[in-house]
Amino acid sequence: MTSMYDLSVQDILAQLVAFPTICRTENQNLIEWVEAFLRACGARCLRVPGEQAGRFNLLASIGPDTPDGIVLSAHSDVVPVEGQPWTTDPFTLTTRNENLYGRGTSDMKGFLACMLVAARYAAQKTTLRAPLHLAISYDEEIGCVGVHSLLRSLAAHKFQARGCVIGEPTNLHVVSGHKGKLAACIVCHGLAAHSANPARGSNAILLASDMVQAIKFLQDELQNNGAQDESFEVPYNTLQAGLIRGGVALNIVPDLCEVHFEMRLLPGVDPALYIERLKQEGSRLCTTYPSARIEIETLNTYPGLNTLDDTPFLQEIMAITGDNAPSHIGFGTEGGLFKEYLDIPVVVCGPGSIDRAHKADEFIRLDELSAGVQFVEKIVEKLL
Structure with a gap:
């Protein structure tokens, strides 16, 4: 019988896929399996619990305890499958x-x-x-929230390394930058009344619609007159309203409406200025609505990534992949947080394509998985 230690990369992937580690759910069983595998390799393991029961980060180290090692990083969670037309069992690896x-x-x-x-x-x-x-982290898919407890622990222990590779799917091309993200909620308070006489109330949905329009105006301004970086597919900062909910019944003037929106910001851009702009517009609108009040709450934020082209670690990883120049991506990763907490250089590079992620029948090609193994083994050889 093949032991855990002797499994092929495909067999290991089958084991990992079988754990339904959907974001916002427990990942303990996967972490226990991975930790057992790594301890069989002689690794020193540090399991760091998250804020919710059953959710963990893991750091494993192999080799001497020196400050010039290399970090390989992945998140253990996946997005939900409900409502997607899968033709295979999403939690059974199918060839x-x-x-x-x-x-x-x-x-x-x-x-x-x-x-x-x-x-x-x-x-x-x-x-x-x-x-x-x-x-290995948890709950990356809901805004890189899980890795914070791991990074706080490592920072407290003055962890050092010469660089980190975040293995998000980039078709094994080296990425040196991505945008940061802020998710926030605009809470619009009005005054309930009978719809037979709407003037006796203050319609929170109408107030929210004006705030959505303020988001659009700010987006237009950023697109036309804001900072630009042509290395990104979308070269400017973006805002968009993605969720709105309010009202109780059609015959009641709504007294509450929420608008959830996000910003995708070029590396180094502080969202505080844009939040302040929206707060000022909210204050102005409240003067035109009786008994109105607007609050803006930040729900989640993570920084962008901007590893400079002349960074030795970046050049080292590019020498492995054969890339002549790094690229930038539109989606976010935990990379900016590794840089922020630990002040180590970070690149993003991994097998597979982001175009297949979050969809029904997600897959990775066998040759991509094999190339991923060759990539990480060459990284190990940099440590010899």
């Missing part, structure tokens, strides 16, 4: 036409499987001069 189907195969349990192979490969080497670190 078809050289594709491996299952939730998380590209985003990003494929890279996590490669990380475990890298750990085993590192454990077999007797000449490691620097450690290989594996960082």
Whole structure:
């Protein structure tokens, strides 16, 4: 019988996919399985609990305890599958036409499987001069919220490394930058009344619609006159309202309406100025609505990533992939948080395509998974 330690990368991926670690749910069973695998490799493991029961981050280290190791990082959670027209069981790895189907195969349990192979490969080497670190987080898919407890713990212990590779799916092209994100909620308070005489109330939905229009005006201004970075597919800062809810019944003037919106910001841009602009507009609108009040609450935020082109670690990883220049991506990662907490250089590079993520019949190709293994093994060889 094949032991856990001897599993192929495809077998490891099958085990990982079988854990339904949907964001906002527990990942304890996956973490326990991964930790057992890594301890069999001789790794030193630090399990860091999250704020909710059953959710954990994990850091594993193989090799000498020196400050110049390399971190490979992945999140363990996946997005939900409800309402999607899957043709296979999303939590059973299914092979078809050289594709491996299952939730998380590209985003990003494929890279996590490669990380475990890298750990085993590192454990077999007797000449490691620097450690290989594996960082595994939870609840990345809801705004990179889970990794904070791990990074706080590492920062408190003055953790050091020469660089970190976030293995999000980039078709194994090196990425040096992405935008940051802020998610927020505008809470509009009005005054309830009978709809037979709406003037006796203050309509919170109408107030919210004016705030949506304020978001649009600010977006137009940023697009036409704001900062630009042509290395991004969308070269300017963006705002968009993605969720609105309010009202109780058609014959009641609504006294409450919420608008959820987000900003995607170029690296280094502070969202505080834009939040203040919206607050000022809210204050102005409240003078025109009786008994009106507007609050803006930040729900989640994470920073962008901007690793400079002349960073030695970036050049080191590009030498492995053969990229002549790094690229930028439109989606966010935990990379900016690793940089913010630990002040280490970060790149994003992993097998698979983000175009397949979050969809029915998500897959990674067999050759992509094999290339991912070769990539991480070459990183390990940098530690010899």
